[in-house]
Amino acid sequence: MSAPSAEKLAAVLDHIDAHLDASVERLFDLIRIPSVSTDPAYAEDCRRTAVWLAEDLKAIGFDASVRPTVGHPMVVGHADASTGPHVLFYGHYDVQPVDPLPLWNSDPFEPTLVPQENGDTWIVARGASDDKGQLMTFVEACRAWKAVTGSLPVRVSMLFEGEEESGSKSLAPFLDEAGEELKADIMLVCDTDMWDDKTPAITTMLRGIVQEELTIRCASRDLHSGMFGNAARNPLQVLSDAIATLRAPDGSVTLDGFYDGVRPLPGEVEERWKRLPFDQKGFLNDIGLSIPAGETGYSVLEQVWARPSCEINGMWGGYTGDGFKTVIPAEAHAKISFRLVAGQDPEKIRAAFRDHVRAHVPADCSVAFAVHGGSSATVMPIDSPLLQKALGALSEEWQCEAAVAGTGGSIPIATVFKDRLGMDSLLVGFAKFDNRIHSPNEKYDMSSFHKGIRSWARILAAFAGRQP
Known part of the structure; x- marks a missing residue:
């Protein structure tokens, strides 16, 4: 497929808006399967989730299958395109246990819509944010492209794991076997946060x-x-x-x-971080502290992201x-x-x-x-053409400058893919800081789900050659 026109992208975005209810229902069906990977009692539910995802990918034209491992199965899917880069989207379908159950306001595996005063709506359920809601933003973007144009702007492969919440023990052996099949120009991961409620972010540095x-x-x-x-x-x-x-x-x-x-922080990254609306004093005050404890001479952001x-x-x-x-x-x-x-x-x-x-x-x-x-730590080069295209697409969708962020945490799967397949990871997430992942009453904002789908649709178009 050649680079999509602005008219085709507009039609895809309109389709996403018109079919949001159907997208939400599919997400609810996925959430309802209690795919708790750490508890052997849920092993069959993990397998059912993998089957559900493979069948959903097949429904939109992917060559998809459930792949056995020594633990919970993987789901692999491929969809070809004649031009453009090859991207591998990674997500995980397993979820954390729900304990303590009495602290939930509703059934953890029966998604509940909770309207908010700001006009948004929360989807409350285990896995709503981590990672089923995030995973499905990409799947739904692909579904919209296929529905409107009959194909995808770029070549897309998908890998869904069932053990991320329990240590990813089967991932490295699986990559040793299937690595060549999965190798792509870049890995896309949707398991991170926005900068704030209105500002999307790409995480380029993982400790x-x-x-x-x-x-x-x-x-x-x-x-x-x-x-x-x-x-x-x-x-x-x-x-x-x-x-x-x-x-x-x-x-x-x-x-x-x-x-x-x-090494010192790259100059362009440092300048972008300085433009972020970050309240260093408030960051510490929120947890009852006031004096930074890391290396002197470095800002709080540098201490938690880059040192x-x-x-x-x-x-x-x-x-x-x-x-x-x-x-x-x-x-x-x-x-x-x-x-x-x-x-x-x-x-x-x-x-x-x-x-x-x-x-x-x-x-x-x-x-x-x-x-x-x-x-090991991983870093996405700030001058990567695909990173720059993704930033432009996000900025266009959210009508503000997308943030380039780091994170103090670690996402070991990014290191595994870098070490075994030599692939950089582009981490684009639409979760918010108050999503209560791993805790009772986990939620995902409807705006995150809706605009996340639209964002991925734009990013795929940008990767195919269209400049936002």
């Missing part, structure tokens, strides 16, 4: 992560603190001393070589029950995570952390480590 659990052991058993205090080493003290040395007074991380490979970090996620040991027990515990434990940026090697950071802790453990004590995962 990587290293997660470590450590156990320090001193005495061979718990000890009476009166009989052995002072003379016997306390593992909680050893642990605290070691952890206290991980950060310098200026907020930087002290591991040897920690900042090796870390690596070290955080203590948990420490425990000894007696923590009611009352008091004068004990020196035999063991102390902690969980530590590092968020990484482009240029940092997760395994080098892991090794540096372990060496650092070992250097602070006395000779008559021991330390053991347990791995809890790790992934």
Whole structure:
């Protein structure tokens, strides 16, 4: 298909508007299947969801199938186009458990429409936002293109996973088998947020992560603190001393070589971030704080999006029950995570952390480590032509400058695709910060669903060559 005209795009957008109710009903049908991936009791529901998606893709002309894995199945679909880039859209159909159920205002798997004072409507249900509502914005955009023009502006493949919420254990082995079939010019992901209620965003920077659990052991058993205090080493003290040395007074991380490979923020990205309406003081005030704790000399946005970090996620040991027990515990434990940026090697950071802790453990004590995962950071080059076209399409749809954002979190699947298939990821999401994903009363705004569909329709047109 040649680059679509403005008239064809307008007809597609009109079709989306006219058939929104049918799009919502399809989303509701998908949500009603309780595809909880972490609970084996829902395994058959996960399979039913995969079948539903494959059949829906077939209904709009995709060559689609359900692919078995050692865990929950994948859904793969392909639709050819004669011209334009090849895009792979990734989404996940599994959802989080609904507990605690009493906190829900309605049945988690029976979508409920809740009108809002601002004129919008919430779709309340588990998976409404994460990720079924987001996933279906792209499917519905493709459906509209097929209905109006009989084809898609570019070549499209789709991959829907059923284990994202439970660690994506089958994804890497599946890519090893089916990678060549799925390889495309770019991967599109709709599992992120807008900048604010009226401003769309493309996330171009994802931090990587290293997660470590450590156990320090001193005495061979718990000890009476009166009989052995002072003379016997306390593992909680050893642990605290070691952890206290991980950060310098200026907020930087002290591991040897920690900042090796870390590059300055690109100038164009820095300028775009400066134009974002971000209230640094309000960001901290909202959580009861006022003083930034990261590296001095960097803004809060830079600290959470573009700088690596070290955080203590948990420490425990000894007696923590009611009352008091004068004990020196035999063991102390902690969980530590590092968020990484482009240029940092997760395994080098892991090794540096372990060496650092070992250097602070006395000779008559021991330390053991347990791995809890790790992934590299990913960055989408700001000068990517497809990124620039997507920004233009979003800005046209939302009638404002689309934001280029980072995120302090990690999306490991982006790293998996980059490492195995060499594909960059374009992360365009329409969720809002108050969507309560993973929590009771999860919701997705009707405006996010509607304008998300329209946005993807425009992005596909832009990829085919039409300039917004």
